[in-house]
Amino acid sequence: MELWLEQLHNLFAGKFSFQKEILEKYAKDAWLYARIPDGVFFPESKEDVIALMQFAHSKGIYVTARGGGRGYVGGAVPAKGGVVISFEKMNRIKEIHLEDAVAVVEPGVITGILQEKVKERGLFYPPDPASVMECTIGGNVATNAGGPRCLKYGVTRNYVLGLEVVLADGSITKVGGRTIKNKTGFDLTGLFVGSEGLLGLVTEITLRLIAKPPFRAGLSAYFEQMEEAISCINHVLSSGIMPSALEIADRFTLKCAREFTKEQIPLYDAHILLEVDGSEAAVNADIGFFENLLKTFSPKRLSKAFGEEECEKLWQTRRLFSMSLKASGLTKLNEDVTVPRSRLIDLINLGKDLQKEFNLTVACFGHAGDGNIHVNLMVDWLQEEKRKQAEEALNILFDSVLSWNGAITGEHGIGIAKLPWWQKAVSQQSRLLHEKIKRSLDPKGILNPGKFV
Numbered sequence: 526m527e528l529w530l531e532q533l534h535n536l537f538a539g540k541f542s543f544q545k546e547i548l549e550k551y552a553k554d555a556w557l558y559a560r561i562p563d564g565v566f567f568p569e570s571k572e573d574v575i576a577l578m579q580f581a582h583s584k585g586i587y588v589t590a591r592g593g594g595r596g597y598v599g600g601a602v603p604a605k606g607g608v609v610i611s612f613e614k615m616n617r618i619k620e621i622h623l624e625d626a627v628a629v630v631e632p633g634v635i636t637g638i639l640q641e642k643v644k645e646r647g648l649f650y651p652p653d654p655a656s657v658m659e660c661t662i663g664g665n666v667a668t669n670a671g672g673p674r675c676l677k678y679g680v681t682r683n684y685v686l687g688l689e690v691v692l693a694d695g696s697i698t699k700v701g702g703r704t705i706k707n708k709t710g711f712d713l714t715g716l717f718v719g720s721e722g723l724l725g726l727v728t729e730i731t732l733r734l735i736a737k738p739p740f741r742a743g744l745s746a747y748f749e750q751m752e753e754a755i756s757c758i759n760h761v762l763s764s765g766i767m768p769s770a771l772e773i774a775d776r777f778t779l780k781c782a783r784e785f786t787k788e789q790i791p792l793y794d795a796h797i798l799l800e801v802d803g804s805e806a807a808v809n810a811d812i813g814f815f816e817n818l819l820k821t822f823s824p825k826r827l828s829k830a831f832g833e834e835e836c837e838k839l840w841q842t843r844r845l846f847s848m849s850l851k852a853s854g855l856t857k858l859n860e861d862v863t864v865p866r867s868r869l870i871d872l873i874n875l876g877k878d879l880q881k882e883f884n885l886t887v888a889c890f891g892h893a894g895d896g897n898i899h900v901n902l903m904v905d906w907l908q909e910e911k912r913k914q915a916e917e918a919l920n921i922l923f924d925s926v927l928s929w930n931g932a933i934t935g936e937h938g939i940g941i942a943k944l945p946w947w948q949k950a951v952s953q954q955s956r957l958l959h960e961k962i963k964r965s966l967d968p969k970g971i972l973n974p975g976k977f978v
């Protein structure tokens with residue numbers, strides 16, 4: 526065993542492990558690739574994090590942060606070994622302040638638990654990744670996570686008021702604050718949000734909360750043709766009323782969800798899930814308005830959901846789409862590309878073209894209102910030829926998205942999965958700027974090495 530591992534074990538008795546089963550458990554996230562770390566550290570306080578980073582910095586040891594390990598791009602995978610620092614024990618909600626409408630939390634708090642706790646106080650934390658019951662606020666901050674409600678309410682970034690961050694050398698800093706408006710200096714909070722654990726370790730987060738909308742209602746509509754559904758979405762978005770969520774799913778996704786959930790999900794080419802929230806009177810008026818609008822596109826089935834319980838039932842099925850595809854037995858390459866909304870139909874058609882050209886299934890679903898569609902290439906991973914074809918298909922997908930001024934990732938991040946396309950997606954000047962920032966905050970390159978900077 527290497528000396529530094531023994532030293533860490535002695536330094537952090539009971540908080541540091543290099544047991545085989547633990548190492549294996551912390552080797553991967555929700556993506557394909559695994560790399561066994563040398564050790565796993567479970568800090569219980571910021572002091573623990575500072576002590577680890579001082580040690581790691583002095584010895585040049587790699588450190589990769591991990592929240593819930595539900596990332597889709599290998600972001601929490603220790604690509605070059607070293608120590609995985611898992612924030613699961615730093616999971617205290619330190620404060621929920623009604624009047625200031627803020628929550629102060631440690632990074633390991635599960636997002637869904639925070640949402641429940643703030644709801645009990647009549648407040649609302651909107652960002653809602655479908656992994657909400659497994660992912661952490663720290664992971665959400667590091668990936669700038671999104672979700673269906675981000676159409677109306679914005680992504681994680683829009684709710685982070687302040688951060689406490691331990692830098693690579695073990696120094697600790699607070700950025701931002703506790704107020705909605707704060708123009709004091711550079712937006713360093715914004716710099717750390719979405720930085721995928723490459724610039725610092727987040728040890729405390731101050732989040733903005735908003736008033737909980739008292740009522741919600743939803744529409745679920747099935748269409749014979751995907752084109753009708755996309756056209757319907759464009760009309761919804763230019764109608765003057767903003768839904769809180771607007772999601773789409775294709776036939777293959779519906780078929781897998783039907784098989785996985787055993788629910789009688791109708792099988793059509795496209796499904797739209799639309800939700801509105803606000804006062805009960807306003808929601809009733811808006812849902813009536815959207816019902817009429819959707820009817821002009823002749824949906825094959827149209828149903829309504831009123832109130833928390835009925836709406837949540839619709840979302841429970843929606844949140845299982847990802848797992849339903851996985852349960853098909855094929856390997857799912859989930860590409861969360863984003864396109865300008867006028868290109869939605871081009872993106873869906875490209876999926877169909879790739880399906881034909883490479884003889885593989887392409888399942889599309891996601892946040893249509895944001896132009897953020899999860900294009901899932903379903904691949905028989907055991908066949909080398911299929912893997913090669915999938916790679917070719919991915920090249921075409923990303924080239925097309927970039928040529929439409931879209932982004933190769935809307936919410937999952939670069940991690941390892943998108944590394945081959947990083948160079949294409951970002952200009953040389955921007956890459957140099959990324960490198961300068963990384964060097965100034967982490968001169969020895971010990972934080973989450975082997976990723977995009």
Ligand SMILES: Cc1cc2nc3c(=O)[nH]c(=O)nc-3n(C[C@H](O)[C@H](O)[C@H](O)COP(=O)(O)OP(=O)(O)OC[C@H]3O[C@@H](n4cnc5c(N)ncnc54)[C@H](O)[C@@H]3O)c2cc1C
Binds near residue numbers: 554599656722
């Ligand atoms: C079924 C399913 C559905 C999903 N749906 C969505 C969705 O709708 N929207 C969406 O945006 N994503 C979605 N995701 C992806 C994933 O849930 C998000 O990326 C989430 O933010 C990851 O959080 P985590 O706590 O699991 O982070 P991890 O996977 O553990 O880590 C993610 C990144 O954050 C870094 N990190 C973690 N904690 C810290 C910290 N304290 N300080 C610094 N860096 C840190 C890690 O190094 C890594 O780079 C989904 C995933 C699954 C499996």
